[in-house]
Every structure is written in C-alpha cells, then in structure tokens.
Amino acid sequence: MLTVDEAFRKFKSRLELNDKEQKNASARQTEVRDYLVTKFAIDRSFLTGSYARHTKTKPLKDIDIFFVLKESEKHYRSKAPSVVIGAFYDALVEKYGKDAVRKQSRSVNVDFGVVIDADDNTDYRVVSVDVVPAFAAGDDYEIPDDDTGKWIKTNPEIHASKATAAHQAFSNEWKGLVRMVKYWNSNARHGEKPVKPSFLIEVMALQCLYGDWQGRFDYEIQGFLSTLADRIFDEWPDPAGLGPAISNGMDAARKQRARDLLMAASRDATIAIDHARCGRNGEAVKAWRALFGPKFPLS
Ligand SMILES: Nc1ncnc2c1ncn2[C@@H]1O[C@H](COP(=O)(O)OP(=O)(O)OP(=O)(O)O)[C@@H](O)[C@H]1O
Ligand SMILES: [Mg+2]
Numbered sequence: 395m396l397t398v399d400e401a402f403r404k405f406k407s408r409l410e411l412n413d414k415e416q417k418n419a420s421a422r423q424t425e426v427r428d429y430l431v432t433k434f435a436i437d438r439s440f441l442t443g444s445y446a447r448h449t450k451t452k453p454l455k456d457i458d459i460f461f462v463l464k465e466s467e468k469h470y471r472s473k474a475p476s477v478v479i480g481a482f483y484d485a486l487v488e489k490y491g492k493d494a495v496r497k498q499s500r501s502v503n504v505d506f507g508v509v510i511d512a513d514d515n516t517d518y519r520v521v522s523v524d525v526v527p528a529f530a531a532g533d534d535y536e537i538p539d540d541d542t543g544k545w546i547k548t549n550p551e552i553h554a555s556k557a558t559a560a561h562q563a564f565s566n567e568w569k570g571l572v573r574m575v576k577y578w579n580s581n582a583r584h585g586e587k588p589v590k591p592s593f594l595i596e597v598m599a600l601q602c603l604y605g606d607w608q609g610r611f612d613y614e615i616q617g618f619l620s621t622l623a624d625r626i627f628d629e630w631p632d633p634a635g636l637g638p639a640i641s642n643g644m645d646a647a648r649k650q651r652a653r654d655l656l657m658a659a660s661r662d663a664t665i666a667i668d669h670a671r672c673g674r675n676g677e678a679v680k681a682w683r684a685l686f687g688p689k690f691p692l693s
Contacts, residue, residue, distance in 0.1 A: 396693060398670050401679050402611035404691045409452055409573040411445075414518035419445065422520050423459050426486075426504065430525070433485040435464035442550045443524070444576075447557045448569050449596050451576040452689065453510050455521040456503060460528045460535065460550070471529055475499075475538030475545060478527045486525065499540040501526040513688045534636060542638060552634035560600050565607035571614055572599050574686065575622070578659060581687040588655040589622070590643045597630050597640045598622055612670065612682070616663035623656035659685055 396404070419441060427439045443458030444450035450457070461482075463470070470478040482502045486495045496503040501524035508519045528535040531547060539546045561568040576592050589595050602621040608614065626649050630641040644652065666681035683690045 395676050396679055396691060397675060398612055398666075398678050398682065399610075401682060401691050405574065405686065405689060406570040406611075408689045408691070409570070409577060411448060411450075411454075412518065415454060415520070418519050419454070419457055422457075422506065422523055426459065426523060426525060427461070429489050430461060430482075430485065434461070434481075434527075435466045437462045437464045437530070442526075444593065444596065446550070447554050447596075449557060449572045449576070451573045451580055451592075453508075453514050453516045453521050454519075455580075457520055457523045458501070458526055459523055460526050460537075462528050462530055462535070468529070470527070471536065471545065474543060475540045476543075478538050479540055482525055482527055497540075498524065500524075500537055500546075539638070541642075546638060547636040548632075549634045549636055552636075556600055556633050557596065560603065564603060564605075567607045567611075567614070568599065568603055571603060571611075571618060572596050574611075574615060575599075575618060577689060578619075578686050583687065584655060588652040589626070590648065590652075591640065594630060594640045594643065595622065597633055598625060600633055601625075612663065612667050612678075616660055616667060619656050619660035619663055623653050623660060626653045626656065 423439065423441055427436070430436060430439075439459055439461045440446075441457060442460050445454070445457040470481070479497055479502060483495060483497050486502055486504055490504050494505045494507065496505070503522055503524055505522040506520065508516050508521045510516055510521065526537055528537045533551070534547045534549045536545045536547055557569065572595060575595050579587055579589050579592050579595060598621075599618070602625065603614070603618055628641065629639055631639050662681065662685045666678050666685065669675075669678035669681055679692060683692055
C-alpha cells in the first residue's frame, strides 16, 4: 500500500502533461488551423488557456486555441459576438459534423469523439478543443462574449506570468495543487461542476495558495478547499484587470451549492488526514481516492 505522500506524488504526476498528449494537442491545433485558414483570413493561432499554463486537469478537454484574425476580417468586430461565433460554428460543422460541434459564449467547441475510460484515461488524446476567434488589440486580444453580448479584452501572457510567479513562490507545487482541485471539480460524481468556470479555482489560488509550502499535500489541499469555500462569495476580478469578473460565472444559488460541496470536501479531507494520523494509512488513501476520483491511486 502506498503512503499518502507517495499516492499524492503519483496523483500529481498523472495530472502532468506528457509528450504524447502535447503531440496530440499540436496535431489537433494544426488540423483545425489548416482547415480554418481555408474559411477565414487568419493571421496566426496558438494553444492557450490553462493548457498552455499547465493548470489544465485531465482528461484533456476544451483546450483553448486562439485564432487571431487578420485586419480584413475586422467587420466581425463591429458586429455582435454571436455573428463571429456563428460563422466559426458553421465552418466547423462543415468539417466535423453537427454532433461534434457546439457553440459556447466565447468559443466553438469541437469534440473529437475520444473515449474516456473508467480511470479517466484517453490513450493520451485530447477530447475536445475550444476554438476562440480573436483580434489583436495592442498587447491584448479582443474576443467575443455572447453572455454579455460584448467583445471583451483578455491577455493570456499576464495570466501565464501570474501563474508562473505563484508557482515559483510556492516551491513549484502551486500548479500541481491547482490541477488536483480542478480534477476534484470536474469529477462527474458531483453531477455538475461545483465551481464555474474552473478558471475561478486558479484565480482564487493566486490569493488563497501562498506563503510557504509546508511539504504536506494533504494539509495544503484541506486548507485550500476550506479557503475556497470561505471566499467563494467574494468578487474575483480578472487577474489581468481587463475582462469581466471571473466570479460572474455563478449566480448566488450556484455559489451556495459550490460552498456546500467545497465544505463537504474539506471535511472529507480532514477525515482522511485523521486516518493517517492514527496510523490507518490504507483508510487514508481510500478516503483521498473517494474525494478526488480514479486518477488518485490506490496502489
Ligand atoms: N473573464 C475573463 N476575462 C479575461 N480573460 C479571461 C476571462 N475568463 C477567462 N479568460 C482567459 O481565457 C482563458 C480560457 O478561459 P477558460 O474558461 O477556458 O479557462 P482555463 O484557464 O483555460 O480553464 P479550463 O481548464 O477550465 O479550460 C483563461 O485561461 C484566461 O486566460
Ligand atoms: Mg480553457
């Protein structure tokens, strides 16, 4: 039987991006780009979001790809966000089919039909990507936001440098802990994602996971879950100070539900810690597995 620390280390490494996955993500990006350049005047495209920052959890779903449009497509910028989303949707449906393509408020999702097994493995393949139409705006980008009906500003470089700084300040354990809690959040056991968008977990971690890494995954996770529960009702602005508040994704009822689930998870973590403290190692590992899901190893 693994010790709790060994189990956490294995869990952490299972949530790390590996070469095969990166190759598959690049191949999918190239595939989508090579198609979309036949439909739109695209200046460049790049993998971004949590994938590029190494804060995405597994299975790899909804990897963000920005498609920076050329000046000649600027007519879209003066129209409602739904227009460019609709145009990208129509184009992608032509290639991937209606069942694989979905409109979202800021992107179009393309599902590659990858099977996720009971252990949350996908044979190193990306399940889906979020195709995000974008215009360059100085150092920032403008992207459509059908929720507000407006174009919003964003800056992935600022989000990336904040994540890197937090990671380094926390003995290089910050991103691993963020991926773990995002894994908890995405687990189907809840029936829905408690925290929405999951980017909010990372944004909150910029303030809630700091100080010195104490060397114990179990304590850090318990404390992090409990702080998330405490502060889920706070207003969480875009860390780059450009887009709408990240906490706008949930209404009051949803925040209450998130708080309840985070508090329950934090109590479960306390029980798991207690098992280990009393020498019940096997029980402790099982309790963490029940909390996180199949990627937390039992052996
Ligand atoms: N309200 C916002 N204002 C500005 N930029 C945002 C906002 N929300 C998200 N972003 C940027 O867009 C990226 C993609 O958003 P998304 O919701 O997919 O988050 P994510 O960090 O990629 O998390 P996930 O792992 O859930 O995909 C974010 O990583 C962030 O850089
Ligand atoms: Mg994303």
